[in-house]
Each structure stands twice: as structure tokens, then as C-alpha cells.
Amino acid sequence: MNPDYIIVGSGSAGSAMAYRLSEDGQHNVLVIEFGGMDAGPLIQMPAALSYPMNMKTYDWGYSSEPEPHLDGRSLVTPRGKVVGGSSSINGMVYVRGHAKDYDYWEEQGAKGWGYGDVLPYFKRMESWHDGGHGGDPTWRGTDGPLHVTRGPRANPLFQAFVDAGRQAGYEVTDDYNGEKQEGFGPMEQTVWKGRRWSAANAYLKPALKRPNVDLKRGLVRKVVIEDGRAVGVEVEFNGKIETIRANREVVLAAGSINSPKILLLSGVGPAADLAEHGIDVVADRGGVGQNLQDHLELYIQQACVQPITLFKHWNLFSKALIGAQWLFTKTGLGASNQFESAAFIRSKAGVEYPDIQYHFLPIAVRYDGQAAAEGHGYQAHVGPMRSASRGAVTLRSADPLDAPKIQFNYMSKLEDWEDFRNCIRLTREIFGQEAFAPYAGKEIQPGSDVQTDDELDNFIRKHAESAFHPCGTARMGRADDPLAVVDHECRVIGVEGLRLADSSIFPRVTNGNLNGPSIMVGEKASDHILGKTPLAKSNAEPWISPRWEEAQR
Numbered sequence: 001m002n003p004d005y006i007i008v009g010s011g012s013a014g015s016a017m018a019y020r021l022s023e024d025g026q027h028n029v030l031v032i033e034f035g036g037m038d039a040g041p042l043i044q045m046p047a048a049l050s051y052p053m054n055m056k057t058y059d060w061g062y063s064s065e066p067e068p069h070l071d072g073r074s075l076v077t078p079r080g081k082v083v084g085g086s087s088s089i090n091g092m093v094y095v096r097g098h099a100k101d102y103d104y105w106e107e108q109g110a111k112g113w114g115y116g117d118v119l120p121y122f123k124r125m126e127s128w129h130d131g132g133h134g135g136d137p138t139w140r141g142t143d144g145p146l147h148v149t150r151g152p153r154a155n156p157l158f159q160a161f162v163d164a165g166r167q168a169g170y171e172v173t174d175d176y177n178g179e180k181q182e183g184f185g186p187m188e189q190t191v192w193k194g195r196r197w198s199a200a201n202a203y204l205k206p207a208l209k210r211p212n213v214d215l216k217r218g219l220v221r222k223v224v225i226e227d228g229r230a231v232g233v234e235v236e237f238n239g240k241i242e243t244i245r246a247n248r249e250v251v252l253a254a255g256s257i258n259s260p261k262i263l264l265l266s267g268v269g270p271a272a273d274l275a276e277h278g279i280d281v282v283a284d285r286g287g288v289g290q291n292l293q294d295h296l297e298l299y300i301q302q303a304c305v306q307p308i309t310l311f312k313h314w315n316l317f318s319k320a321l322i323g324a325q326w327l328f329t330k331t332g333l334g335a336s337n338q339f340e341s342a343a344f345i346r347s348k349a350g351v352e353y354p355d356i357q358y359h360f361l362p363i364a365v366r367y368d369g370q371a372a373a374e375g376h377g378y379q380a381h382v383g384p385m386r387s388a389s390r391g392a393v394t395l396r397s398a399d400p401l402d403a404p405k406i407q408f409n410y411m412s413k414l415e416d417w418e419d420f421r422n423c424i425r426l427t428r429e430i431f432g433q434e435a436f437a438p439y440a441g442k443e444i445q446p447g448s449d450v451q452t453d454d455e456l457d458n459f460i461r462k463h464a465e466s467a468f469h470p471c472g473t474a475r476m477g478r479a480d481d482p483l484a485v486v487d488h489e490c491r492v493i494g495v496e497g498l499r500l501a502d503s504s505i506f507p508r509v510t511n512g513n514l515n516g517p518s519i520m521v522g523e524k525a526s527d528h529i530l531g532k533t534p535l536a537k538s539n540a541e542p543w544i545s546p547r548w549e550e551a552q553r
Helices: 012-021 099-107 115-125 156-167 199-208 255-265 271-276 316-329 414-431 453-463 515-529
Strands: 005-008 029-033 126-128 146-150 183-186 213-217 219-226 229-237 240-245 249-252 296-304 341-345 356-361 377-384 392-394 405-407 440-445 498-500
Touching: 005 012, 005 229, 012 029, 012 199, 012 515, 099 115, 115 126, 115 515, 146 199, 156 183, 156 341, 156 356, 156 414, 199 213, 199 515, 213 229, 219 240, 219 255, 229 249, 249 255, 249 515, 255 392, 296 414, 296 453, 356 414, 377 414, 377 440, 414 440, 414 453, 498 515
Parallel strands: 005 029, 005 249, 029 213, 126 146, 249 498
Antiparallel strands: 183 341, 219 229, 229 240, 296 377, 296 440, 341 356, 356 377, 392 405
């Protein structure tokens, strides 16, 4: 194949670009993916989500360096190593982010990426199914490749969580992806007809049916740059190294860990760091690998006095039945990620829009699939959305086979600790409402004896976990901004013919999970790459609490 465009990585953004760049049949598109195919129930069955992200077959297996503010713990950093990238191993939660997130991007120099600019792309990519749970269709898309659904919310605990939020004085919302993010309501998932609806299922597989799209297995070692222009990539597969040339452009979409790594190996990055590894400098860009952000979260767990939680299925016999029902009918408990209620709230008065997110789950369990020993329980995953802490992705060596060094620098700011203590106390208040009275047993975690600031800090240090939302390592900004890596059209500053489009380019992490915004970046970048006029700007006005300045809720 003689590709016009080479896309490195078949994840959320890469798959979307493969679909859009090949759509009119004018251009040959080659996607290069190191991981294998996504067949089999462990990826496709939504309820099995804790498996693929803990499997070396599907995950790059990265970990952070010891985190100095979290007792030196190394936190796992799962990244998808499979078609569909991390959209094939994630929790399938669908969140666009808050309108103000994108307005902030634009203020930071990402011209044309304000909420009015990105909303039409969110609508273009979605096929939204409300499942009879309400919401305003004018804010949503109807015929895009990405199916977005809602769980059945059959377990009474899902409604109890929303009712408790209302009783505590918070807003309710029937669609946090529509006009009003703030409040308690149903959670959305990228699940369709009982299957994980990854970017591979939504975008890549339909694109691969076209004669002008090809998928190649291989590890991209670096971008080949001649006279300041990207002309192709150096790829290794089965020990053989070859160069594949692109007629038009090379597009990096390897994610927020591997995209900066490839840039650095290609000589694009901070000159001093490159020199240290003996890499010739092509473009001295100080921001490559910097500005790393993520969401941390805690699991606040409560025992349940009624035997109605998913714990009753936590045995081999029940799991086998659920698996069999799913395999043959794509229905039942296996067909949902079980995150079916959510909330976005503001931490205090004077915060304009939500900065705390909740995922509610009707079982007390860890992400690695270990159930709480106490038996029946439920939990809220909670964490602040806009931590000021920043980390970096750097090279361990000049060997492309070496994992990069990932240092998040979690909890490095004083306000991180205040924010997290606040999250715990607000959650306890919600769990203490009347709606939970028929169900609430003792607090499993942190436990009712953990009350003072010091005790809470100690719990946070030991138990805070990544929500797996790394981003920001090649941020978008003005071309004259020394720390920007790509301009507003996703062109890598200082190199011709090279673009980067994935969650690396986020100037700041969005409110919520990153799969939706990453796909949106792929959708919008495609129009820039093809030189199309961007979709017409929306003038829809999002809901902001009229009392935000004086009230927390």
C-alpha cells in the first residue's frame, strides 16, 4: 500500500481518524497498531471490564514511578495494546466533559476548540439512546458511529443514590452530557446490543471494509523526519525494521503516554533531555511529555444490610450463568458495566461548575476485581476533577522497546489534600441520607473511626487510585507558546507534515472520563487534516447554577 496518511495507533482518536480520513475514498490510509485483535468475551462483555485492563495481552503494562506523595506507591497505568486502544479495555463510561472545560482550552490558545466549536463534533459522532430515562435529544447526536446507551438501572440502589443526592440538596439531571452536567442522574455507557462499543467496533472495523484502509501490526520506533518534514515512520515487527513512507502526513494517535515517547525518540522535545539520550534534536519543544495530568479517585464503601447487591453473583456458578446468558443472548448482568448512576457536583461556593465526579456501583469491589471481604455493600468512586498537580512522561533510554518513565506527581499541591478530604466528607453525608436508610450498614472504607484530617490524609495516601485518565502531555496552544506542542489544527509545531491528535493535546483534563473527548479530538482533527471547513459553531448555552457564587449546592 502506498498510504497518503499513516495513523500511529488505533485507539479512540486513531480509529475515528481512520474512518473519517478514508470516508470519501480519495485517500489511502494506513493504521499501524502494535497490539492484536479484540475478539473474545473478555473484551466484548461489558461486565468483564476488570479483566482486559489487567492482562498483558491487551495492556502495555505501564506503571508510574514511585509517587512521592502517596507513600512511594507505583500506580498502574493501563493503556490499551489492542485494536481500539484504551477504548477496548476501559470502563465504557461516556462523558463529554463540561462546556467550560472547552472554553478554558480556547482561553489557553486552542483557537476554535471552545464548547460551541466541539459540540457539533460530539453530535456528529454519537448515536444516542436514552432508554426511556429522559434527556433532551436536541443536545445529542442521532446517527453517528458511536452508540451511547444507559444501563437498565434495575437495582434499587441506583435510584437510592440519586434520591440521596436530591435529599442532600443537590441538583438532579436527566442528562449530564446535555445542557446540564451538574447533579445526580443516570450514567451513560459505550455499550450497544450488549457489547462493548469501542472505537474499534464503532469506527475502525467499518473503515477496514473500505479498499483504501489498511491495518498493519508493528511498533513505531520513530517518525522519519527529513529536512524538517515528516515523511514516514520506522516500524519494527517480529525483529524486522522497515521504513514506511506517507505521501501526505503522519498522524500520531498513540495516546498520552506513547505519543510523547514517539515524539521524543524522533527528536522532537526538550533539547537537554534529548541530548542526554544521544538523540539529535529536530525541534526543540520544551512541552513534549510535560503537563501530565490525571484523575485520582477513592472508593467510599458502605455495607448493605439487604442482600440485593451484585455480591450475590460473586461466585463461580453465578459468574458462569451470567457469562453463558451474555454469550448466547448478549443480555443480563453481563451486558452492562454496572456503572448506572452518576453525579457531578461542585466542591464549594465560588466554584462555577462541577469539580467532583461520582461513579456509583452496587457492590463493594476493587478495580482489579477483588471483592470486599465484608460481603454485601455498595460504593461511590469519588475524586476531584481539576487537580493542579502536574507530572511528566520522559524517556528511560533511547531504546524504543523500553517503557517510558511516567511520573504523575499526584497530590503534590496542598489543595489536593483539602479537595480529597472534602470529597470523603461530602460522600459520607450523601450516604447518610434517608434514601439509603433501608440499606446502610457500617462504613467499610475508610471506616467510621477515620475522621480527623490526619486520619483521612493517611487513608488517601494508602488508597487513592488512578481513574486512568492521563492526558495533556503534548498540549495544544498558540504556535508562539514555547510549551505548546501542537497548534489549533493539531500540527506539531516545528515539524512539517506531522500531526498529533489524541488526549495528549488536552490543555487541561476534562470533567469526567476521557474516551468521549478523545474520540471527539479524532473527529475534529480529521476535518483539519483534510482541510475541510469545521462544522458550524453551536450557540447552545449550558446550564450553570445561578447560585454558584454563594452556594455549594
